[in-house]
Amino acid sequence: METPDKPRLDAALAAIAAADAEALEAQRVAALGKAGWITLALKTLGAMTPEQRLVEGPRIQGMRAAVADAITARAAVLDAAALDARLASEVLDLTLPAPEAPRGSVHPVSQVMDELAEIFADLGFAVATGPEIEDDWHNFTALNMAETHPARAMHDTFYFPDVDAEGRPASNSEAVGRQGRMLLRTHTSPVQIRAMVQKGAPLRIIAPGRVYRSDSDATHTPMFHQVEGLVIDEGIHLGHLKWTLETFLKAFFERDDIVLRLRPSYFPFTEPSVEVDVGWQDVGGRRVLGGDGDAPGHGWMELLGSGMVNRRVIEFAGLDPDRWQGFAFGVGVDRLAMLKYGMDDLRAFFDGDGRWLAHYGFTAFDQPTLSAGVGSKETGIRA
């Protein structure tokens, strides 16, 4: 239906379709503003007869809607174009480096100690500690190594002077009776005595920590780490020792094929005493624990010392050796770390070289758990 408004409407729609933001607003005012021609046209409706209104009403309303829709559509197009233009001006070169957060790490010795604590917690062993500056009684005498015991010569012991700078006795003579000269503990075994004295029996503990020997070469450092294990209960025998060590080593190395070879040996604080070898096999020139050491191309590696706790040690610790018996073992933590994670130089453990720490260290979230496996596999992410 041709009406007099038709050209005007067509002109307006054409203008809207081509408008920029400013022109669009002008078009809106011209058509739909207070004095806009469509607004004015709508106002004429009131004076019309109902019949006229029936015809003109929809027509004018239709024009209003057409213009309003066209304005909305055009505004959307203009907004999109403006946004595109803005985005185009905001391009970043994302090949440039982002700010880096420093990467922290956990030392392998700590990691392995956490792994051991986890494995042994599952077997009901608590973690015990003792002083590193020990007295002679706890480090030697109570472990059945009297003053003149030849086995003492095997411990290259660091000693402290008998008197301090002011000439006061260095040992805690008044407090707990003379305990002998003060020294740096040569093994974690004195914790056995302290745990038995403090906690009594039955007892299951591991005692990881620093130990000291006056020894320094490619494979020995004057400070290193050991973990001691002790079980005191009724009816504990060598079979329990063997099972515990097997269970521990299988869990630690996450291998079912760990094979132990028990050899008679001698430690003053155990009787019988047992040296434990673990079978290894050659994997790409590296000795990897696992498999029968007697198989061709395999061998045995001396890993730890152990035995049934000597009844004199149990007596020294104030327990009744006719009722309580048990086993003890000691193993080098650094050594375990090297065997599992492949470091070959013990001295590097204590150097604090940032490159070594980053390479052999563990992330904060490598916390050993039984559910995820206590070990942390090489992911290659750090490389």
Add this chain to the structure above:
Amino acid sequence: MKFSLEWLKQFLETDASVAEIAAALNRIGHEVEGIEDPAEKLRGFKIARVLTAARHPDADKLQVLTVDAGDGGPLQVVCGAPNARAGMVGVLGLPGALVPANGMELRKSAIRGVESNGMMCSVRELQIGEDHEGVIELPDDAPVGADFAAYHAASPVFDVAITPNRPDCMGVLGIARDLAAADVGTFKPFAAPAIEAAGSCPVEIRIDDPEGCPAFYGRVITGVTNGASPEWMQRRLASAGQRPISALVDITNYVMLAFGRPAHAYDLAKLSGPVVARRAKAGEEVLALNGKTYALDDSMTVIADDAGVHDIAGIMGGEDSGVSEGTTDVLLEIAYFDPTRIGVTGRSLSLASDARTRFERGVDPAFLDDGLEILTALILQICGGTASDMVRAGQPPLAAKVIAFDPSLTQRLGGVDVPEAEQRRILAALDFSVGDGWQVTCPPRRHDIEGPADLVEEVVRIHGLDKVTSVALPRADGVARPTATPLQQTERKLRRTAAARGLNEAVTWSFLPGNDADHFAEGNGELWVLDNPISEDMKAMRPSLIPGLVAAAKRNADRGAAGSRLFEIGRRYFRADAGASDERPTLGVVLAGEKSPRGWTSGKAAGFDAYDAKAEALALLEAAGAPVANLQVMGEAGPQFHPGQSATLRLGPKTVLARFGALHPATLKVFDVDGPVVAVELFLDAIPPRKSAAFARPAYSPPALQAVTRDFAFLVPTGLAGGDLVRAVRGADKQAIVAARVFDVFAGQGVPEGRKSVAVEVTLQPGEKSFTDAEIKGVADRIVAAAAKLGAELRG
């Protein structure tokens, strides 16, 4: 301890192979550290006769030999030895053989233009002796063409580690007895020969120190010739790693190595008067056989005559009365010394010897007579002479230990079921006698056997530890409790938090150079300083973790690292009252070098400052469960820190939980490290344990109404600490104010001299109802009033 298979077979009838014997030794507790087969080393060396010898045409000192090595025609060999001559029988190394002494492979070659098809060898080249004067000369009847290894009776040598509890196995005899018990062969009982003595001993033997020397037996042999010991003995001594010296010395060494029985021979001509076992007198000295002079004291037992000390008893003989080539008459000494005394004397003289090793562990007290007879018989046989009667002073401790044994203990302690008959057999084979009701009498040589557990060990080690089967430890009933102590749990949290914050965990020595320790000791308690440090750099136990970490940071910087962020969790060591050790768990952090590198956005590289240290201190304290919100920042971080850029974090005025800040330039100088370096030390023992034991948290629902913030800018005296102002502001209305934070500090233009502008953002949290304007104004007024007490005025 080293010995040859051939020697072992003197005491053990066996067909077992070397590998079987080695496996058995390991199985019964004598760890085989090595097996050397000299036959391997002598492969390619043959017995050969020199047919002709002529001078080398171009060399005065060389000869051209033709030799018959058994197979094929004569070989031409160039030889430089003066004793090579036609007709002699020697040892020829053929091309392809490796010379044991230097590992060189022999080749067919031309020496000064003359073809040589091998080498005639000296004793030293074959590593069977020291002589290098000429080539080996063998008896005329030596089988030409035979392998020299077979002729030489080269026997495999075992190198076995004997544990200190088994001095009875520090002789081949003892090892044979153990092997026989383990079914590796049959023990050949060794009967001491009967000596036909001619006359009484002309020397008086006496004990004046029965405690140190309970028994001293001896005899004189006159008319001996002290030449070289026979080849069979030299060969055995060589297998044990002993060099032959002279017949008399070799024989005493031989008896020690074969029977575990040290003895001593004196040159009688150099003795005067009675020979006495007595205590040394203070000030006495002796020149020992090792050429060193030892000052003795009255705690030591010696053997002496009228002229002085001739022997540090049981440890080492004296040079002056030692036997020599010219010795014709000897006094033999075979004694029993107190093991403890020997050990103490040996340690105080720092003198080790094979005799001491055996005496201090305990020799067989029942083997004095036999030992002396064996020794005498060997001397008579090898050196000739006439033996006197044996004289005996004192008595060795022969009382046999009897142990009431319960064979079921083997199962209860050893975890392996060994039939009683087998237990009885094992003990008997080891020379224990098992009486009625399992009363077990120990051989006196077994000083190590103290009680039933030792007998279990004997039974189990011979029966086989491999027969022990694994038995699971019973699992404890009930709920599994945490097995780590609260401190251990705190340390774990700290370690993981520090690593998550970008710090690298280091493990540094517990000991420090004395200087570094002193520098950090000031005001920190008394240090532990080692008596016998391995070096001056490892002398004092650390009073702080910072020096070790700074030293590590310096090493990193020296290697070209731009920055280091290191932490360590470990102990500091102090001397407590009454000489006890006070070991305080501590966390140390050192941040050195670049905090961030130069960058395309940030510009220049940035270093660390004291606020970086503060951030670590607070974050780590929070991880450790310390009440961080209640901590006060106070001074006195210690003289190692920059006095104006360091502080302590305290809970109350006295409890210092941490110190942090930039290190003092003087500290940096001590470590020769460039600054700034900032550090933190957390004193884990000072952090109060968390009180709550419940899992459930206190009830909480987030407030429904939004918090309101208001800013306050104050002009304050320059010296006023921002923290004090904030604390005053917060305290102005403890109900409404939930947070106050400095967001701007400014001094300079527009701010009067002596003052600074500090702007604080205060957060107010409404409760049930929104604040009215009047309420907010009331709070603001109280804030301004509280600040005013510190000399702060609200900026207009």
